[in-house]
Amino acid sequence: MPDQQPRRHHPQPLGRPRALRLGVAGPVGTGKSSVLATLCRELAGELAMAVVTNDIYTDEDARFLRSAGVLPTERIRAVETGACPHTAIRDDVSANLDAVEDLEEEFGPLDLVLVESGGDNLTATFSPALADAQLFCIDVAGGGDVARKGGPGITGADLLIVNKTDLAPHVGVDVDTMVADARSARDGLPVLALSQHDPASIIELADWVRSVLARHRDGTHIPTDPGPMAPHSHAHHDS
Ligand SMILES: Nc1nc2c(ncn2[C@@H]2O[C@H](COP(=O)(O)OP(=O)(O)OP(=O)(O)O)[C@@H](O)[C@H]2O)c(=O)[nH]1
Ligand SMILES: [Mg+2]
Structure with a gap:
């Protein structure tokens, strides 16, 4: 039986909007x-934060973040989606x-x-019902042409991260070209070349x-929907 409990709404103190919900998606x-x-x-010293992770069958991402010691462990929750990951961030976001x-x-x-x-x-991509803003991660190790392949996350996420730029020389990718390709796919939306080994990019x-x-x-951020994923079907195995 699906949970029929009515959705709870938690009032915020007067004048304070609820937390910004920032989704992070990508291959x-x-x-x-x-x-x-x-x-x-970077931010837990100045902001009150919490984290939700999604894994298909495990809570591996939550365990990784807990062991990294970046937030008190109880502020990191795992949702085990048990199905295509996009379902829980797009089609039925209730668990999240x-x-x-x-x-x-x-x-x-x-x-x-x-x-x-x-x-x-x-x-x-995230449904705007779950995420107020979303960033999408691709990395240089996935190949320099990924940015040209498009898709709603690449073209429409609030921020596109071209990640692991420190690996570019090792995988024969030119970061500037990859970032330029990404920019031209995004109609002015921002692109960030990021590496855990590049402090300026982290700032x-x-x-x-x-x-x-x-x-x-201040009420000027309007959540936008990068668009739905391409039509697809899920195989059903009854036996
Ligand atoms: N060289 C390099 N490696 C990185 C960087 N960022 C992440 N990695 C490595 O890439 C691997 C995958 O990183 P994760 O952060 O687990 O990636 P993920 O997208 O969360 O992975 P899933 O949740 O399994 O989809 C790990 O071995 C990281 O250490 C980076 O900037 N440079
Ligand atoms: Mg992960």
Whole structure:
């Protein structure tokens, strides 16, 4: 039986909007959890934060973040989607919304809740019902032509990260070309070349989040939908 409980709504203190919910999506292994860990390291000293991770069958991402020691462990919740990762961030976001609201109730008022999507393909995006803003991660190790392949995350996410730029020389990718390709696919939306080994890029990432949070607070940030994934079907195995 699906849970029929009515959705709970937790009032915020007067004059304070609820936490900014920032989604992080992108293909498997592109560095989403590392981006979350970095944002916690950079921002937890100034913002009240919590994290929700999504894995298909495990809570591996949550365990990675807990062991990184970047936030108190109880502020990191795992949603086990048990299905295509995009389903839980796009089609039926109730498990994720419950996790976010539970964290807000227990530890609120919060400033920022980060939600990591399970690693999927190039077409997964967050529903605006779950994420106020979303960033999409691709990495140089996936090949220099990934940025040209498009898809709603690459073209429409609030921020596109071209990640692991430190690896570019080792995989024969020219970062400037990859970033230029990404920019031309995005019609003016921002692109960030990021590496865990490049402190300046980490500062830019944290500043971007601060700027979205400021716009969320003053009411000028309008959540936008990068668009749905391509039509697809799920195989059903009854036996
Ligand atoms: N060289 C390099 N490696 C990185 C960087 N960021 C992440 N990695 C490595 O890339 C691998 C995958 O990183 P994760 O952060 O787990 O990636 P993910 O997207 O969360 O992976 P899934 O949740 O499994 O889809 C790990 O071995 C990280 O250490 C980076 O900037 N440079
Ligand atoms: Mg991860």
